[in-house]
Amino acid sequence: MIKNIYPISNTKLKMLVVFDDGRTIAVVKSALKEYNVKEGDNLSFEKVSEIAGEGEAHEAFLKAADALGRSPKSEKEIRTALKDKGYSKAAADVAVEKLTGYGYLSDEDYAKTYIEHYSKKWGRKKLVYELVQTKGLPSDVASEIVYGALSDEDELRLALELAGKFLKKKDGKDNLKQKCLAFLASRGIDFQTALKATETLIKEEDDYA
Template identity: 35%
Template sequence: MERNGRQEESIITMVELQKKNKHRFNIYLNEEFAFAVHEDIMIKHHLFKGTSIDSARIIDILQEEEQHSAYLASLRYLGRGPRSEKEVRRKLKEKGYDGESADKAVDKLKQQQYIDDHAFAKQWADHRVHFGRKGRNFVRQELASKGLGKDEISQAMQGIDEEAEYEGALTLGSKKWRSVSGTELDKKRKTMAYLLRRGYVQGVVNRVIRQVSEETLEDSTFEL
């Protein structure tokens, strides 16, 4: 409210700690509840009892509060596991934060290296190959779905340990081969299709098929 061209100021008459959130405070102006802020915003803007505050400053504080809230929500999301920038932005949008608040939060997180798409892509690819036993084609599709760019995906693919990828494919291929019935041709066809669905490239699949076929032949020869 303005009076004679000047912003009318209100007085903070009470600052109340919220019962369900020990980091948020209710701010009362002229004996009435006005808004709530995180303790970081309260301290930064000196929102203490007796402080005078005008409507323009309140607007600025509430905008900063929204941006700070988006930042904290992003940290909680990242705390559950590494995320790409696109995943963080998607989560913030789902929670109702506006574009400016999301931009501010993401920029701060990138400066602090909590968001690093290059590092995330490499970490994700390594984990999926070593522990998820997925081939590079599958990993590439996953990274694309997470919003990673061509450069990040390309670097992640180049960093994949080819021997680890093969060992994972061999473990899966051997197990599949033993579980499949039928002729050797049936076993080859079904095992090959299975590995291709797991995202392994044709070269890796062919190498696995040769290996399990040779092992089967050696076992048959030994039995004779």
């Protein structure tokens, strides 16, 4: 039997359900309301545990779906957001599984959108790094998608564009090649492509000087 239901001081998400035998369980408020769980109800610990699990998983799913509706996100970002809001790993697992099954959550689709947005300012190495380190994609998945979407020609075209803008801002020629290479490296352009772009543009400047 349920003896008491108390607020939990460190979260607004759940209430603490106390049984007459001293056992306790945290239950999301929405589940208590949906199942009309009250003090004095003759419900078993197992039944309330079931209600708690289903209720939290459902609410986590709704929160995650709402977040995805506002902007694309990776699985890691969704899991982090749910954890920060106080949802358990079990609830997050259910939410992620449902969203993936419905086609709303896909790291591959997210990566493609990410590449479209950032490929005009970052090279392939930088894109892979960001997808893995900040977005939580597996490195093999990130590499396959990035290198499948952007060819060597795309990388060289970007390097020439970035290097061209960089060189226009530089008046002196001291260590110009090294500075340009360092700049392109910071943008995630691989060394051989950066070298080719830099030498091509510097040679063109010298030819017209």
